[in-house]
Amino acid sequence: MRKEDTVKLISAEGFEFVIDKKAAMVSQTIRNMLTSPGSFAETQHGEVTFPEISTVILEKICQYFYWSLQYASGKETEFHIEPELTLELMMAANYLHT
């Protein structure tokens, strides 16, 4: 796997998630970030810091990205969300336009 094909997402607490760009682009916000014609700091370093998203939520978001790719390719499974995370997760989803 080539490093250029991945992007590093960093949570409020500084935890890092290295995921495929393809998966990250499930988020319209991250997609714009990575494809915008100007060279923003994120594009240059291949990492995005989310100071307002907690580690738990960010990991869940990443899992969701991968689940979403699987779902799109025809694998129909449930995406499990712990009830206590729901609200925060939805908020992050709105932010990331996912």
Next chain:
Amino acid sequence: MRREKKRFRENYPNMSAMYIRVKRSKTTYFLQCDPTETILDIKQKLHPLIDQPANDQRLTLVETGEVLDDSKTLADQKVENDAVVALTLRKGCVL
């Protein structure tokens, strides 16, 4: 027909079939993989991301605490979709 299908699967692993989460300290690597891939395959995928050759990597299935064997496949060792695998590096290795 079925055999054909199987062979096709072997020759062309379906990379969006599953993913695993490889964790080491504060970093998690999401890896797309296929159940027919071996642990060695996974380690080779990790190589460019962590800058450590496969030899120096050790993978443990967190759920069972089992150390994963290079020559065995993910399916062989019951590593399933979304599984968490811990990564440690061989002693003496400078990070």
Next chain:
Amino acid sequence: MSAQKKRNFQIEAFKHRVVVDPKYAEKTWKILDHAIHEIYNHNASGLSFEELYRNAYNMVLHKFGEKLYSGLVSTMTSHLKEIAESIEAAQGDLFLEELNRKWADHNKALQMIRDILMYMDRTFIPSTRKTPVHELGLNLWRDNIIHSSNIRSRLHDTLLELVQRERTGEVIDRGLMRNVIKMLMDLGSSVYQEDFEKPFLEVSADFYRGESQQFIESCDCGDFLKKAERRLNEEIERVTHYLDAKSEAKITNVVETEMIKCHMQTLVHMDNSGLVNMIVDDKYEDLGRMYSLFRRVHNGLSIIRDVMTSHIRDTGKQLVTDPERLKDPVDFVQRLLDEKDKHDKIISLAFSNDKTFQNALNSSFEYFINLNPRSPEYISLFVDDKLRKGLKGVSEEDVEMVLDKVMMLFRYLQEKDVFEKYYKQHLAKRLLPGKTVSDDVERSLIVKLKTECGYQFTSKLEGMFTDMKTSQDTMKGFYASLGPDVTDHPQLTVQVLTTGSWPSQSSATCNLPSEILGICEKFRTYYLGTHTGRRLSWQTNMGYADIKATFGKGQRHELNVSTYQMCILMLFNSADRLSYREIEQATEIPVLDLKRSLQSLACAKGRNVLGKEPMTKEVGEDDSFFFNDKFSCKLYKVKIGTVVAQKESEPEKLETRQRVEEDRKPQIEAAIVRIMKSRRVLDHNNIVTEVTKQLQSRFLPNPVLIKKRIESLIEREFLERDKVDRKLYRYLA
């Protein structure tokens, strides 16, 4: 998160932090405002997308969307005003380059700004019905740059000038043109149209009006068309290089109107180089160019077609009425075929096989071929010539091709029945002496005629072939019945012709020489013995003979002659000198045939087995003839005075005509009866129309003739006139 999993949730966007700072909005906008400046200044690399996005997101979330939006408008506007100044400052050619560069910058900046303000685009703008960021950026560019008073007219002049320079052969920066034109298109089709396309079309019309006026005064037709074609292609090419594809139809229409439509008539009729000259000189390329250019213009093709038609009619009319041409029927028809070939080739090579042109060609031929009443006879003579000798050594396919061409001429004939009459005569003269080249070819032609005109048309012609075949069998039977003493007699071959199938002939039999009377009688006995209830009469005018003769120096020759000629020559076995009257009396050959036969025996150079006194070319009734002792010829076999079909003499022509008219009567009557039987009651004019329609595949019946036939049918009580309306006829069953 995607809809599939959250159907049941109604999400209220979560407010990240409760904002208490009263200067929150101002501070946040400052950050974004600064970022927009940095973006325009190519300094974005230090900016964090996430941070900017988050700030814009939070502003919208905290109900500061309006502030964000108006801030964006004013910041972008002030940047564009700066940009306008820098574009205005660019000198000369740099103006367009600067405009293009700034446009590229603006586009990129706009994209980045839209990306960081995405949340505003998603939520605030739709709910307040404001213009989305991207469109806003284009509108601001349009208003502040393109429509700024110092740029608008300069841009439009620059673009048109570049086009003009390209038209005069200069190389311009097409990439730059394409970018700038594309910009106008991006700003909306109305911007492209108003700020470029409309003035472009006006200027182009002026340009081409002037240029074509100049060309029409200095160029010939072919050159003019070449230039027009080049201009047209240049404009089409221009569109593909840097204009909106939709402009193609508009600009080509300008060129078509100014260069073609306005000058069509002048071009077609141009002295020494117009359409007629092109046709005469077979200028396929020029003609093709004219066709493809004129077809773009309303009525263009009909102008070409009309001129072509009248040209073909004129030349055709000259051809068929020129007395010089009428002397040689074969040449006459060959010229018609050549003319047809010529125009076929033009239509196929230059007029893309246009159906309407083919129809025009056909109707022109139909028109002029029928101007000459002898056309049917000549066409049959042409076939006769080909089937006698012209096709020897020619492949089957070529034969078929010639025949097909002849059939094409035949199709143009109105009086097909006249053709049939002549064809029958000529066929008889081929079949009887075995002069036809190939039975297959003969039959193939019959099949063609049959497909064209139906069974009725050819049944008698086919009867002639049947007679020939039957006669062979009859002769075998005859000689078998004679037994071994055949050699004593002259060899006799008889063809038994069914009355009616063959051309009607004067039945006058001439006196046959006693030498062959015997065998003739034997045949008559044999034939009547095997076929009861038949009558035989000798058609001495149609036969031929091979006779052996010995001349002065003991030279022996076999002479191939007609039966009449044989009868004449045999007289000289018992006399050296005979007067015309004596010969006439002895043979009883009809005058015209006798003169012809004597002429070919005595006057044809190298074939004159008889001598004549006086030695004139014509045969007079007071001439006398003698055996030409001194006759010599290198060949053993000498063919004399063949009965080649020649074009008819005037009296023969009249006779044939009469026979044709006579034959038409029953056909017209049959048609009238057929029509009346189904219609019962019909007025005069309608009968004439219907009859004409029914018979036109064979001939065009004369209305006077139809009237006479109707009268005759009334007399014979097939029809009656209506008691009240005298123009109405009733059918009497």
